[in-house]
Amino acid sequence: MKIWLISILTSTNIFNSSMHSRALVNRTAIVILFFIYFFLSSCDDSNEETVILTIPQNLKAVIINQGIDLTWEVAEEAKGVTIRYNIYRATEQGGDYILLGNSIRLQYFDQGVTADRTYFYLITSVDDKKNESEQSDIEQITFVVPILSVSETLMNFGKRAVELPLKISNTGNAILKWKAVANQNWVTLNVKNGAIGGKKDQIINVHVDRNLSPDTYSAVITVESEEGLSIIVRVTLDIPEVPKLFIAPQSITFGPNDISQTIEIRNSGTGLLDWQIGGGADWLEIKPRSGKVTTKTSTATLQIDRMILEPGQYNTIITVSGTNAGRKTVKIVANVTQAVMDFSVSQIDFGDFSESQQIKVKNIGKGILSWSAKSPENWIQLTPESGIINQEQAQNVSVRIFRSQLDAAEYMVNIGFTGNGGNLKLPIRVVKLGSIIGTVSNAYTGLPINGSRLQTIKYKTLSDLNGNFILSYDQEGMYPIQVVADGYLSRLETTKTKQAFAFLRVDLSPVPRSKVEIRNRIDEPTRVAHANRNSYVTNENSNQVLVLDAYTHTTIGQVILKCTSSDCHHLGIAANPVRPEVYVTISDLDQVSVIDTNLNQEVHQFTVGDYPADCVVSGDGTTMYVSLQRENKIAVVDLSIPMRVRRIGVGEQPAGLILSPNGDHLYVACAGSNSVSVIDVRSQNRIMDIVVGSAPNVVATAENGRYIYIVNTLSDNISIIDMVTHRKVISRRIGVAPIGVTVRRELNNRELAFVLDYNGKVRVIEMPLQVVYDDIDIESGKLPKSISYNQYTNQFYMLSSNSPQIRILY
Numbered sequence: 001m002k003i004w005l006i007s008i009l010t011s012t013n014i015f016n017s018s019m020h021s022r023a024l025v026n027r028t029a030i031v032i033l034f035f036i037y038f039f040l041s042s043c044d045d046s047n048e049e050t051v052i053l054t055i056p057q058n059l060k061a062v063i064i065n066q067g068i069d070l071t072w073e074v075a076e077e078a079k080g081v082t083i084r085y086n087i088y089r090a091t092e093q094g095g096d097y098i099l100l101g102n103s104i105r106l107q108y109f110d111q112g113v114t115a116d117r118t119y120f121y122l123i124t125s126v127d128d129k130k131n132e133s134e135q136s137d138i139e140q141i142t143f144v145v146p147i148l149s150v151s152e153t154l155m156n157f158g159k160r161a162v163e164l165p166l167k168i169s170n171t172g173n174a175i176l177k178w179k180a181v182a183n184q185n186w187v188t189l190n191v192k193n194g195a196i197g198g199k200k201d202q203i204i205n206v207h208v209d210r211n212l213s214p215d216t217y218s219a220v221i222t223v224e225s226e227e228g229l230s231i232i233v234r235v236t237l238d239i240p241e242v243p244k245l246f247i248a249p250q251s252i253t254f255g256p257n258d259i260s261q262t263i264e265i266r267n268s269g270t271g272l273l274d275w276q277i278g279g280g281a282d283w284l285e286i287k288p289r290s291g292k293v294t295t296k297t298s299t300a301t302l303q304i305d306r307m308i309l310e311p312g313q314y315n316t317i318i319t320v321s322g323t324n325a326g327r328k329t330v331k332i333v334a335n336v337t338q339a340v341m342d343f344s345v346s347q348i349d350f351g352d353f354s355e356s357q358q359i360k361v362k363n364i365g366k367g368i369l370s371w372s373a374k375s376p377e378n379w380i381q382l383t384p385e386s387g388i389i390n391q392e393q394a395q396n397v398s399v400r401i402f403r404s405q406l407d408a409a410e411y412m413v414n415i416g417f418t419g420n421g422g423n424l425k426l427p428i429r430v431v432k433l434g435s436i437i438g439t440v441s442n443a444y445t446g447l448p449i450n451g452s453r454l455q456t457i458k459y460k461t462l463s464d465l466n467g468n469f470i471l472s473y474d475q476e477g478m479y480p481i482q483v484v485a486d487g488y489l490s491r492l493e494t495t496k497t498k499q500a501f502a503f504l505r506v507d508l509s510p511v512p513r514s515k516v517e518i519r520n521r522i523d524e525p526t527r528v529a530h531a532n533r534n535s536y537v538t539n540e541n542s543n544q545v546l547v548l549d550a551y552t553h554t555t556i557g558q559v560i561l562k563c564t565s566s567d568c569h570h571l572g573i574a575a576n577p578v579r580p581e582v583y584v585t586i587s588d589l590d591q592v593s594v595i596d597t598n599l600n601q602e603v604h605q606f607t608v609g610d611y612p613a614d615c616v617v618s619g620d621g622t623t624m625y626v627s628l629q630r631e632n633k634i635a636v637v638d639l640s641i642p643m644r645v646r647r648i649g650v651g652e653q654p655a656g657l658i659l660s661p662n663g664d665h666l667y668v669a670c671a672g673s674n675s676v677s678v679i680d681v682r683s684q685n686r687i688m689d690i691v692v693g694s695a696p697n698v699v700a701t702a703e704n705g706r707y708i709y710i711v712n713t714l715s716d717n718i719s720i721i722d723m724v725t726h727r728k729v730i731s732r733r734i735g736v737a738p739i740g741v742t743v744r745r746e747l748n749n750r751e752l753a754f755v756l757d758y759n760g761k762v763r764v765i766e767m768p769l770q771v772v773y774d775d776i777d778i779e780s781g782k783l784p785k786s787i788s789y790n791q792y793t794n795q796f797y798m799l800s801s802n803s804p805q806i807r808i809l810y
Contacts, residue, residue: 241271337367578621
């Protein structure tokens, strides 16, 4: 029955945790319900004991620190039952109550409150079966607290302040009780505690005692509220040092022979004295003009500049001041007499080689001579550059020149000396010779040339055993230098000098001088080819090919061709660079003869085309190209057969031909069309024609050379073509009816083309400089036929129809 009634009470929300005061059942209803409860309980057949919970009374709310402390009372505590107390809170009158928590004691502390807000509290009793009593009376309270703050947390008294204000504020609504204490005895407060109403301030004065040693000090003032809140205020204080200026002497007099004097600056106080010197005159030099001193003594040196003063007495005042230490004055008096400057020499002549000389600066007047000099050039050095000389005394001065900084020339300069004894100039003469140094070498072998003669317009010299030379000159500029040596082409080199120096490397091209002459071995030698240490010479109207040892120049034998003398007209000959074979064109028979160079015998003949003239073999030895004069074509011969396998059309009357060093192009001199046909070897197509002079018939190039050289017999000139661009570089008149050309390449990539003309005269053209040498002494025999260069032996072969028939130069 009791359970039933409790269920009813619960369903009516009388003790709901979110009760509202207006929804509570009035006391009469409660009494009736309890009456019913007791009645039913008395009628209940069970023996269950009924517990009546005590209603909490006399609820009090008090503000403590940062919260609200609740206390209450009960009339009588229940026995044998565990009682807890539920605490409810609302934030407005008639509002909803929220269960804050519970307590087994008659006290509860609410920390979750906000300043300046009103709260409503009530308490109920609860047993361990969760039965809950009626509510207590409602207690209302507004939570107000004091809030401590200060105007500043750092008070810097600096170097001068003694007292500063500190404002203590209460930004809350409750009364603030505070106290303040300093941790250093040099800090005092005029008020150490007090009480401040809500939203009020109180100003106290903080005083510092400056009777301290120089240093920086700090202290802490702690301001604390009764509620336990505290604020730290830091106090700083700077006690500066106090320097005091003292100087000695108070006046200075310079006599006629005095150069410098000093004053002493001392700090008779404490700390650091920072001093400066001001004032003076332009004739007075003070070093230093500022400084710092603590306990020691500083010294300043005073020196008068007698060079700018006329004889007489001069006065000035200087002021010595110290930062925060006052100032003092010093009177300066200078007595100046007349000095006269002179030198021990009237001129310094360094000539061609001298680098240092010494002179004397003399004082031949009265009083002290103060002098200085400044070098007019950075290559002249004076030691010393200034001085002080007593009367009738002298001072040594060293004058040094640095020739390494000079260009070659003659120099005349004046050194200016100034002073109170007059202004003078001392002349200096220097001659600087420059040097052109270098080496003279053989352009073909790279070896040095001894005894070569080098000459400018004014100077000349010889190269030594190592080819080195030194050639003097006396003025910077461009110098043409003529270089001559026996057995070499002379050269005119040009070099530019700078800072008395130039380097020049001269490569002289050797000219063959020694010679071997072979006579009466062959009637009309025409062309020569070099293979297998031998040289093979064709006879224009004979069936014989002469075989010579290329190194000993002796006749090894003759190769007899299978043709008669009347029809054995052969114009071309070529050696195979791979196979031991030499090929001879037999023009009248349209044949090519094959000679085995191991056997020195003809081993084969084959037909190639109409009137074969010249021939050339590819670098791999597999293909031969033959010019067919009457067909205006080039025959391509497969040497493995051997047989002509193709013909390529070219200009009219093809004659001489040559392959480029890389084997990519074939160049054909076409006498009838005054042109050079260019054939692409890979495609075997004619790709262009280059116009040259009249009747081109011989073409040549150097091993790994860049240029093609073509002699034009009827126009008396030579055409030179650049193999890179396939453009004609130059056409140069050279000799009379040139008939042959051969080329030698030297170590410096210089190319020398030796051109033979109809009169047997040989001239040389140098590329890429395009210089022609006409003064070489090389001639062939009468009725010249051709000229050839053997790169393996560095020998030249000149063939002619009249004695001597073969001339070999080396």
